[in-house]
Amino acid sequence: MALTSRDAIAPGCADETCPVARAVGVLDGKWTMLIIRDLLGGVRRFTELRTSLSGISPKTLTDRLRELEDKGLVTRTIHAEIPPRVEYRLTETGQQLKPVVEALAVWGASLMGASRQARPPTRKPVQNEAEADDEAGDAAAR
Numbered sequence: 001m002a003l004t005s006r007d008a009i010a011p012g013c014a015d016e017t018c019p020v021a022r023a024v025g026v027l028d029g030k031w032t033m034l035i036i037r038d039l040l041g042g043v044r045r046f047t048e049l050r051t052s053l054s055g056i057s058p059k060t061l062t063d064r065l066r067e068l069e070d071k072g073l074v075t076r077t078i079h080a081e082i083p084p085r086v087e088y089r090l091t092e093t094g095q096q097l098k099p100v101v102e103a104l105a106v107w108g109a110s111l112m113g114a115s116r117q118a119r120p121p122t123r124k125p126v127q128n129e130a131e132a133d134d135e136a137g138d139a140a141a142r
Helices: 019-027 032-039 046-052 058-070 098-118 129-141
Strands: 074-079 085-090
Touching (some): 032 046, 032 085
16 A cells, blocks of 8 residues: 555654654754755765855765765765765665755745745834934824
């Protein structure tokens, strides 16, 4: 019997059998989804990933890439050159995450739009107590 979307989000499933918990376990980590996003664009070298992921430390990037490699989502190719050239690419399993990343991008964009609409109008900063009293008086008069 095939897994349905209703089965996948059923409340109360155990961690070992819950598909969502299993997926989150694989994709866990602050930078993991962003690394996958970048690798969906094709083969990348370490320095290219580091440049595109502003703020990630070399150690964290190395750790995340190794975890993704251990989980079968990324392959690492070392070219015997001087200096050595190392390339990273998504495996077939990693490529299956494309619709997930695309859905996250759409959802993230909708959040950005919603947060812009939910912001209260900005007020000019009050310079001193006299201005604050004037504004309070103006507001009470309205």
